[in-house]
Amino acid sequence: MTAYRILVAVADEGNFASAAKSLGLSNSAVSKNVRELESLLGAQLFVRTTRSVRLTEAGQTYLERVKRLLADIEAADAAVTEMAGEPRGTLKLALPMSLGLLRVTPIVPAFQKVYPQVSVDLVLDDAKVDLIAEGFDLAVRGSGDLADSSLIARRIADLKHVLCASPAYLERQGPPESPQSLREHEGLLFTKADDPELWRLRRGDEVIDIRVKGKFSANNSMAIRQALLADAGIALIPRLYVEEDLAARRLVDVLPDWEPEHQSVWVIYPPGPHLSAKTRAFIDFLTVRLRDVR
Structure with a gap:
């Protein structure tokens, strides 16, 4: 991505020195990145003079696509950052049949009133599912279903x-x-x-x-x-x-x-450095609502 940003800066500034200053890089680093990009593409992107540079026809075509690519990446970054901050998107949840029908399903509408940007896809099945392979965000399980040590487990209630x-x-x-x-x-x-x-x-x-x-x-x-x-x-x-x-x-x-x-009730979710906002919000909501489980 650095080479792409350098390409855009050089085209906007019209010379290597100004581009280097705007990016906080040395002149040599900017020149080296442009040369390496041209070598990789097998095409000259700039016509250089002693005081300025201008894009070749190939450079202009490439620049237009690079700008679109960078805009898409920035939009993707912004979308993910927004999702990390505010719960949104589809939450896919695996539940045992009885507990799911009696206790979890009834609280989903209340959860969605608090978080209207979250859609909930419930899969009620007493068979164990593969969370990662089947694209689940989390599952609710009893103590006897915690054999998969690769997943993260959090106890949320005890069933008397x-x-x-x-x-x-x-x-x-x-x-x-x-x-x-x-x-x-x-x-x-x-x-x-x-x-x-x-x-x-x-x-x-x-x-x-x-x-x-x-x-x-x-x-x-x-x-x-x-x-x-x-x-x-x-x-x-x-x-x-x-x-x-x-x-x-x-x-x-x-x-x-x-x-x-008693039997403990657990939520299980895949490991990762960042738990999505929608998953974290539902776990917290479910934990509070199941406190009165007897």
């Missing part, structure tokens, strides 16, 4: 879980009296957990791991909820997905003295 079942199931099978008695029940298993059959429960300082079995499993929490409502068994599920069912007594807490292990 609950052990629950329908009153009809508990009436038919009898409620478990202890964590150990969960082994005698039908577990509804969430297959995206690190270990779907391992349920960790805490009471004060006491922590116990229970291995459960079951004939129903799913990779989506809302499918687990439907199985709960169909009286199919006991599930360990994020409370936010069943809080209305618990309030309406369609489902009830099991072993309420024991607290299941």
Whole structure:
């Protein structure tokens, strides 16, 4: 780019000395850059006299294109600088189905009211996506989906879980009296957990791991909820997905003295020296809105 800017300055000033002064360069540096550019192109760009220089026909043609190129580069620089300062553009976001539908999708319109220059493209899928290859700006994931160490992960919330079942199931099978008695029940298993059959429960300082079995499993929490409502068994599920069912007594807490292990919610995004303004703004907005996740 330096040689191009020198070319424009020499053409505007009409001599090497004035061009060098305007650019803060030495006369020899300006002359050398012009000679190297002419050698690279295999064409003479200037006709030189003792006091001035003027463009050749080839030089004039080349200058016009160089000016357009420099203008495009300056416009591109300005656009990127503006985007870095003010959130704008399209934000492509990958979300797990249940959390995306229940908690993230409803806040997107509010985000866009604050940042009207940002378009949001949501992809709701419980399958893991390749953020870089598929052009995503960020993804929301649970603790069990952080295997890709090349990405940057930031924890934004904790999901409280609950052990629950329908009153009809508990009436038919009898409620478990202890964590150990969960082994005698039908577990509804969430297959995206690190270990779907391992349920960790805490009471004060006491922590116990229970291995459960079951004939129903799913990779989506809302499918687990439907199985709960169909009286199919006991599930360990994020409370936010069943809080209305618990309030309406369609489902009830099991072993309420024991607290299941929480699951963290993370945002994942590609590494880089500069996080775009739109991505940073959405992460901050999402973090605030998910603070009340129970």
